[in-house]
Structures are given as C-alpha cells and as structure tokens.
Amino acid sequence: MEEADEVRGDRGLLVQAVTAALGRIEEFRVRAGTALRTGVTGAEADEPLFRVAACCGVPAGGAARRVVKNVRAGRETGE
Template identity: 60%
Template sequence: MDDSDQLNGGSNDPLKAARAMRRAMLGDAYVDGMTADAAPVAAEFQDYITSMAWGVWARGGALSPRDRSLLVLAMTAALGRMEEFRLHAGAMPQTGVTDDELDELLFQIAAYCGAPASLAARREVRAMRAARAASGEGA
C-alpha cells in the first residue's frame, strides 16, 4: 500500500477514494462547508470537482502526495490562484511538504513564473506562518 492508498482508505471506488483523499488533505470542516450547498446541482458539481481534482491524487502512481502537493502549489502560484495556493499550503502537514521545501519552491516559482507570482505566494506563506504562530501550532 503506497501513501496514496493509505490516505484514500484503499478504496477501489474512484469517487469514494477521491472523497477520502480530499478529506484527508483538507479536513472535514472544509469539505463539509464546500458540500453543504442545498442547490439541486451542488452535489453533482461537488462530485465532479472531487472526482476530477482529487481523483488524480487518489490514483496512486509514481507521484507521492508530497510530490503532488509541490506541483499543485507551483501551479496555483503560476496561475495566480492564491485562494487555492493558500488552501494547499495549509494542507502541507498532511502531505509531508516542509516549510524549507516550500521556501525553496518559492525560488523555483520566481525563476519560472516570475517575481509577481512568487511574491504573491510569499505573502500567503507569511500570513499562513503568522496565523500558525498565533494559534500556537508548531512550524
């Protein structure tokens, strides 16, 4: 069983595995908040997003959750999607990405995506670390 199997509960049902992976990475409170919409299309939309975005995390393969996390952080920074960058940076403890690795990733983002993308990501990292310190969570 690889890291992905452990995080997705080892499910053979792709949507069930994707749901488990999403909860393992982002936590119950976030997922429950995102899936609480009672609109008729909301459940179908959430299942689609979950199977598409989190199914790739749950599929196993040559990339570990840590590798996937670093890729998502880099891609969301490159696209300027700081709300997603923030969300995935907050999931670092679950994926095994360290603060030092995130700091190094910011240099890669600067080199390949430009200073504005890396500076925006750096602001998010600084805010995340300040919130962590204020709440008494470790590094």
C-alpha cells in the same frame, strides 16, 4: 495501489507551484495551509516558490511567499 507519503507530498508541492504560477492565490492559500499542517517543512514549501519566481515572474512568486508567510504566522499564533 497505495501512494507513498513522499510522492504525495511532492505532488502537493507541485500543485502548489502550479496554482501560484497561475495566480490562483486563494486556491494556493488553501493548499499551502494544508501542506504545512501535514508536515511539509518551511524549506520544502519555499523551494517551489523560488522556482515560480524565477520561471513565472517575481509577482507570482512574491504573492505566494506572502501567503505562506501569513499561513505560518497564523499557525504560530494558533489561528
């Protein structure tokens, strides 16, 4: 059975939120880069991280936000 792109994207964002909540920042970095390369918008990437910060603590959410910010900056500079 083929999975709709929308469902695949939602699942990817959920996995990112879980890895951020668990503090697995290196794994989160890989997943965040992949998500942004496959067309996840900035707003779509940010929303789960706000939930992580609210439910799992600001340190986990903040660390993940810094990773996303760095990944976005790298994309803009072509790194």
